[in-house]
Amino acid sequence: MPLYLKLFQHAFSIGFSAILPSVAVLLAIGLVTSILQAIFQIEDATFALLPKTMAMILLAVTGGFGALGVFAALARNFILTAPALVHQSWY
Numbered sequence: 001m002p003l004y005l006k007l008f009q010h011a012f013s014i015g016f017s018a019i020l021p022s023v024a025v026l027l028a029i030g031l032v033t034s035i036l037q038a039i040f041q042i043e044d045a046t047f048a049l050l051p052k053t054m055a056m057i058l059l060a061v062t063g064g065f066g067a068l069g070v071f072a073a074l075a076r077n078f079i080l081t082a083p084a085l086v087h088q089s090w091y
Contacts, residue, residue, distance in 0.1 A: 018067040
């Protein structure tokens with residue numbers, strides 16, 4: 001497998017694993033708010049949007065389960081492998 005495909009596969013898997021906890025938290029919050037809306041028959045869009053917005057702000061402030069560090073390590077990996085990527089055969 002060529003190096004650029006290995007790097008693409010690595011970037012995709014790292015990116016997916018970095019955002020998966022954040023997406024899972026937002027999914028759980030959305031599920032809980034939709035269940036509460038169904039139980040109490042609340043049709044307010046603010047009630048559905050506000051908890052997810054607050055969770056997104058909290059995740060952004062705290063770093064999103066270390067996603068920023070994971071993406072920094074990925075960028076460092078790409079910078080270190082850039083010379084090998086440039087000098088490889090593309091055919």
